[in-house]
Amino acid sequence: MITIPYLTALTTYFSYGLLFVFGQFRDFFRKIVDWWLGSNLQGYAPICLGLEDFYTRRLYLRIQDCFGRPIASPPDSWVDLVERVSKDNNKTLQRTAKISRCLNLGSYNYLGFAAADEYCTPRVIESLKRFSPSTCSTRVDGGTTTLHNELEEVVANFVGKPAAIVFGMGYVTNSAVLPALIGKGGLIISDSLNHNSIVNGARGSGATVRVFQHNMPDHLEKVLREQIAEGQPRTHRPWKKIMVLVEGIYSMEGELCKLPEIVAICKKYRAYVYLDEAHSIGAIGKTGRGVCELLGVDTADVDILMGTFTKSFGSCGGYIAGSKELIQYMKYACPAHLYATSISPPAAQQIISAIRVILGEDGTSRGAQKLARIRENSNFFRSELQKMGFEVLGDNDSPVMPVMLYNPAKIPAFSRECLKNQVAVVTVAFPATPLLLARARICISASHTREDLIKALEVFSKVGDLIGIKYFPAEPDKQQQDEGRVKLE
Amino acid sequence: MASIAMDMLKAASDWLTFVFDAPFARAVVFGVNIGGHLFVEGLLIVVIVFLLSQKSYKPPKRPLTKKVCQGCLAAKGLSFCIFLTFSVGLGCVVPFETKKKNLIWAFLFLLHFHVLILYLEIDELCDEWVPEPLIPKMTDEMRYEPPILESAAGSHTLINGTEVINFASANYLGLVGHGKLLEACTESLEKYGAGSCGPRGFYGTIDVHLDCEARIAKFLGTPDSILYSYGLSTMFSAIPAFCKKGDVIVADEGVHWAIQNGLQLSRSTVVYFKHNDMESLRDMLEKVTKGNKRAEKLRRYIVVEAVYQNSGQIAPLDEIIRLKENYRFRVLLDESNSMGVLGSSGRGLTEYCKVPVGKIDIITAAMGHALATEGGVCTGSARVIDHQRLSSSGYVFSASLPPYLTSAAITAIDILEENLDLIMKLKKNIGTLCRGLSDIQGLEIASDLASPIVFLRLKKSTGSLKGDLQVLEDIAQHVLKEDSVLVATSRRSTLDKCKLPVGIRLFVSAAHTEDDLMKAGESLKRVAALALNGHD
Numbered sequence A: 001m002i003t004i005p006y007l008t009a010l011t012t013y014f015s016y017g018l019l020f021v022f023g024q025f026r027d028f029f030r031k032i033v034d035w036w037l038g039s040n041l042q043g044y045a046p047i048c049l050g051l052e053d054f055y056t057r058r059l060y061l062r063i064q065d066c067f068g069r070p071i072a073s074p075p076d077s078w079v080d081l082v083e084r085v086s087k088d089n090n091k092t093l094q095r096t097a098k099i100s101r102c103l104n105l106g107s108y109n110y111l112g113f114a115a116a117d118e119y120c121t122p123r124v125i126e127s128l129k130r131f132s133p134s135t136c137s138t139r140v141d142g143g144t145t146t147l148h149n150e151l152e153e154v155v156a157n158f159v160g161k162p163a164a165i166v167f168g169m170g171y172v173t174n175s176a177v178l179p180a181l182i183g184k185g186g187l188i189i190s191d192s193l194n195h196n197s198i199v200n201g202a203r204g205s206g207a208t209v210r211v212f213q214h215n216m217p218d219h220l221e222k223v224l225r226e227q228i229a230e231g232q233p234r235t236h237r238p239w240k241k242i243m244v245l246v247e248g249i250y251s252m253e254g255e256l257c258k259l260p261e262i263v264a265i266c267k268k269y270r271a272y273v274y275l276d277e278a279h280s281i282g283a284i285g286k287t288g289r290g291v292c293e294l295l296g297v298d299t300a301d302v303d304i305l306m307g308t309f310t311k312s313f314g315s316c317g318g319y320i321a322g323s324k325e326l327i328q329y330m331k332y333a334c335p336a337h338l339y340a341t342s343i344s345p346p347a348a349q350q351i352i353s354a355i356r357v358i359l360g361e362d363g364t365s366r367g368a369q370k371l372a373r374i375r376e377n378s379n380f381f382r383s384e385l386q387k388m389g390f391e392v393l394g395d396n397d398s399p400v401m402p403v404m405l406y407n408p409a410k411i412p413a414f415s416r417e418c419l420k421n422q423v424a425v426v427t428v429a430f431p432a433t434p435l436l437l438a439r440a441r442i443c444i445s446a447s448h449t450r451e452d453l454i455k456a457l458e459v460f461s462k463v464g465d466l467i468g469i470k471y472f473p474a475e476p477d478k479q480q481q482d483e484g485r486v487k488l489e
Numbered sequence B: 001m002a003s004i005a006m007d008m009l010k011a012a013s014d015w016l017t018f019v020f021d022a023p024f025a026r027a028v029v030f031g032v033n034i035g036g037h038l039f040v041e042g043l044l045i046v047v048i049v050f051l052l053s054q055k056s057y058k059p060p061k062r063p064l065t066k067k068v069c070q071g072c073l074a075a076k077g078l079s080f081c082i083f084l085t086f087s088v089g090l091g092c093v094v095p096f097e098t099k100k101k102n103l104i105w106a107f108l109f110l111l112h113f114h115v116l117i118l119y120l121e122i123d124e125l126c127d128e129w130v131p132e133p134l135i136p137k138m139t140d141e142m143r144y145e146p147p148i149l150e151s152a153a154g155s156h157t158l159i160n161g162t163e164v165i166n167f168a169s170a171n172y173l174g175l176v177g178h179g180k181l182l183e184a185c186t187e188s189l190e191k192y193g194a195g196s197c198g199p200r201g202f203y204g205t206i207d208v209h210l211d212c213e214a215r216i217a218k219f220l221g222t223p224d225s226i227l228y229s230y231g232l233s234t235m236f237s238a239i240p241a242f243c244k245k246g247d248v249i250v251a252d253e254g255v256h257w258a259i260q261n262g263l264q265l266s267r268s269t270v271v272y273f274k275h276n277d278m279e280s281l282r283d284m285l286e287k288v289t290k291g292n293k294r295a296e297k298l299r300r301y302i303v304v305e306a307v308y309q310n311s312g313q314i315a316p317l318d319e320i321i322r323l324k325e326n327y328r329f330r331v332l333l334d335e336s337n338s339m340g341v342l343g344s345s346g347r348g349l350t351e352y353c354k355v356p357v358g359k360i361d362i363i364t365a366a367m368g369h370a371l372a373t374e375g376g377v378c379t380g381s382a383r384v385i386d387h388q389r390l391s392s393s394g395y396v397f398s399a400s401l402p403p404y405l406t407s408a409a410i411t412a413i414d415i416l417e418e419n420l421d422l423i424m425k426l427k428k429n430i431g432t433l434c435r436g437l438s439d440i441q442g443l444e445i446a447s448d449l450a451s452p453i454v455f456l457r458l459k460k461s462t463g464s465l466k467g468d469l470q471v472l473e474d475i476a477q478h479v480l481k482e483d484s485v486l487v488a489t490s491r492r493s494t495l496d497k498c499k500l501p502v503g504i505r506l507f508v509s510a511a512h513t514e515d516d517l518m519k520a521g522e523s524l525k526r527v528a529a530l531a532l533n534g535h536d
Helices: A006-037 A050-066 A122-133 A146-159 A170-181 A196-205 A217-230 A259-269 A291-295 A326-332 A337-340 A346-359 A366-388 A410-420 A450-469 A478-488 B002-024 B037-053 B068-092 B098-128 B179-192 B200-204 B207-220 B230-243 B257-266 B276-289 B293-297 B316-326 B382-393 B403-418 B421-436 B465-483 B513-532
Strands: A079-087 A094-104 A161-166 A187-191 A208-212 A243-249 A272-276 A306-310 A318-322 A401-405 A426-427 A440-441 B157-158 B161-166 B224-228 B248-252 B269-273 B300-305 B330-334 B362-366 B375-379 B444-445 B452-457 B503-507
Touching: A006 A050, A006 A401, A050 A410, A050 B382, A094 A450, A122 A346, A146 A161, A146 A318, A161 A170, A161 A326, A161 A337, A170 A196, A170 A272, A170 A306, A170 A326, A170 A337, A170 B230, A170 B257, A187 A196, A187 A217, A187 A346, A187 B200, A196 A243, A196 B179, A196 B257, A208 A326, A217 A243, A217 A259, A217 B098, A243 B157, A259 A291, A318 A326, A326 A337, A326 B316, A337 B230, A337 B257, A337 B293, A337 B382, A346 A366, A366 A401, A366 A450, A401 A410, A410 A426, A410 A440, A410 A450, A440 B293, A450 B421, B161 B316, B161 B513, B179 B403, B207 B224, B207 B375, B207 B403, B224 B230, B224 B382, B230 B257, B230 B330, B230 B375, B248 B276, B257 B300, B269 B276, B276 B300, B276 B316, B300 B316, B375 B382, B403 B421, B421 B452, B421 B513, B465 B503, B465 B513
Parallel strands: A187 A208, A187 A243, A243 A272, A272 A306, B248 B269, B248 B300, B300 B330, B330 B362
Antiparallel strands: A079 A094, A161 A318, A306 A318, A401 A440, A426 A440, B157 B161, B224 B375, B362 B375, B444 B452, B452 B503
16 A cells, blocks of 8 residues: 655645646636637537546646657667657647667566567568568458467467467457456456556446455455345346456556465355456566466466566567367457457567577577566666665566656656656656556666666666655665764764 | 223333333443343343354255354354444433333344344355356357468468468458568568557657658548557547547447447447438437437537448448538548548548548548558547547557557558559459359349458348358358368357348458459359359
8 A cells, every 4th residue: 555645645736736726727718719719619519528638738738748758769778769849838749850868667678578689580570571561351261370370379388378369459358358258247356456458348348347455355355245145236136257357467556466365265256367467477477477477376276367468578469368168269259359450470470489588499598587687677676766765666576666756746857857867767647547646667677787777776866866756764875874883882 | 992002001111111120220330320221231141142052044955164154153253242332332322211222222133133144144145156157158150260371361372281362351452461561561670679568658659650640641631640559449449539428429330349349438328320321320310419409518429431341331421421510420430441442542431432531530440451561540630639649548558559560551551652553453353353243143242342342141141140151151161172262251259239241251452363353253153053052
């Protein structure tokens, strides 16, 4: 749980209040001007709703330059950031020819497969030449190539399930598979901080959705008991099936899922477990097999394993792994398999090659080194940040670490100051997080060197002092401690 | 009589109260006269002890497990404690009125007993509940295995070592395997790597994305456009970004699943009109707006596809525009199968129907068809596009399109603009194939003659979608096995709400030769004549 200091909460509310009041002021004058010029809607309702649009116009646009920064290089440990200028007060941004080389702490390049790779890239280009970038067809019609079948086998093997099915986009994997798995009369119990794709998938399925408090197995059990006892709303018929949706690593919290406890509860109450390993597959665990391996959960106990290839494998797409029958049924019923173009063959090859490297099947130990490096890097960076007094969320071993900023003004301040010092970071605010809990999110990669991380820490320390986000007292260095003792004596 | 009985009862109760009160009439705790309270308290304790001494409740069929029994005991203990605290607490506060008080006690007692039973019941219910299996029982139709391609999905491809003519890929312009496209992809792969490793907001925007958006907007003649990383996600993200609860959508009943899903996610009021029937559309618009003053304040949309994936028909855009302007609706148009195909320079349905592109509010298109790459694009006014950059879930919450596919899209448009004869060739090919299939037995062409999807449906349905599909599937299998022509049937997901008849789909490509088209026509005719003998 995040406990926000009173003073910070007060100032944060005050800041948002101020932004809101000024925004309303400006809207008021805008309305007068519009009225003066005459409406041009001609009987149509405005296409963007007032309050939703208000946030974009009056809050987001002010700090637009901190988001969507274009790059002109692969999203590797260092990126070429294209500088942008605004001539109309940040309303629009124009690209310039200027480029600044920055340390990248924002991309999900956990294992460093984003840039050209000595093993993967030649194979990817070979596949491109053989299979062209797209099949222009769905998997059931004429979009299944030998590469697709190979990919499904490799993935199933890697995650430890009998079979797997792949799709061309991670988001679609969640939002198109869930409706095929569960429907009316079913119950979905979802973690309160699940990704939007899961939320949309659950909503699209027609099943009843209940939420349990983020990563709290006790609350999950309570909700399960209540719901089983109560049955379906109104009719009180028993639920057809219950599915519990959790993520391996929560991307905005950096927390690992309490999988062993959750799986035990689900087993007790016969609920199915759907685990989204978007951020954890490839990135954690001794051989990169994700949160199941790290926390010692048998993959046979998790009914449906889902994951994406965008992050650790440096490609695109997503997979579902499960029993042979489940996958066969997905191939029959899932709309993404029937209606969407199949995953691009070169992207499929990238995944196959990346998994081969991770498993050491390329004949080197690069994969093992990468896995060791990301773990080392993550734990080093996290502990150093904590020592400096930053409020860092998440668990050890997780390569995602949010640093709390709270105040809205600190969001652009942190982002811009870091950028000035050649460090590219991601800041996240409402609506991706609750209003009060704005944060910066750091994603560590295996391709970061120790020097990179030390440079980043120096910059963070400087910027942290400048804008005041070291909410905890710094842990004194050993040297200082010793000196203190000497003085006392 | 009644009054006598009442009097007697009253007297009896007064007497009882007196008897109970007598021993403790002057009992005072913390300055409060507690009267007969202690007696009642004692009585209740006796009852509880009696209850506790009883065997726990056992359902007739199955005894409770050991764990559950411990749970019951704990619940009993807990409820007892709560009861005692409550009774003592209330006893001190509530003024001395025995009858009322007794009522309260009885109520509290029942309540606790109820909680106790409830706990037992939940345990039992949890124990008894048996979920359905995760997936339904496997049937034969679920075991369908698609053909496996051993080479690129061009107009000719390899299946099981034999070369087949491919009519299953929407490679309309024949750009699969195009040299320039491969070159651009290779260059991009070497420069940017394969994936983008992040959503557009967080360093997943690569300069080619911005170039591609500008290129597509320029090509279509719109102010701006936005890229999605998958064709399927384009519609189901764009629709909920603009339609919320309460808004009104009039949609064609034949729209494909991505649009259906978008409509469902938007939670708007959705009304369907008959497939490609303008009379029905007018009726629906009239019905929705007439006498509904609130409708004026709501956002109103017509959702149509340019070339319907489910039937191959082309939407009459000029008529739709007339209706839209009359009833003040906005139009969402899906150009997935018409961009790069319809119109003299491939700008889609707007060019084909000679409607200015600005009249359509939101245009979406999948790039996995004519452009021979992946991803999707949405185009429209700057306001429409900017709004999506923060409100469209498939854009905000998903990793961006791999850069090499983006480069491919740019190159594909360049190729298209330089080779307008590709569109002419495609048009000619569609004509050739349609002519070749015109007198096919048992089947009829349901698609428009300009549509690149040639859709053959059964003249006489077997009565069920399943049966129809089986017949068509047999034809497709025979055509592939005997004549090496790969055609696709329109398989439907169990989630698809489209009720249009199923059929055989042939995706015509500019890369098909005259011979290919003749052969496909001949083959289909021959197999259909065998399979559908007597179906006419």
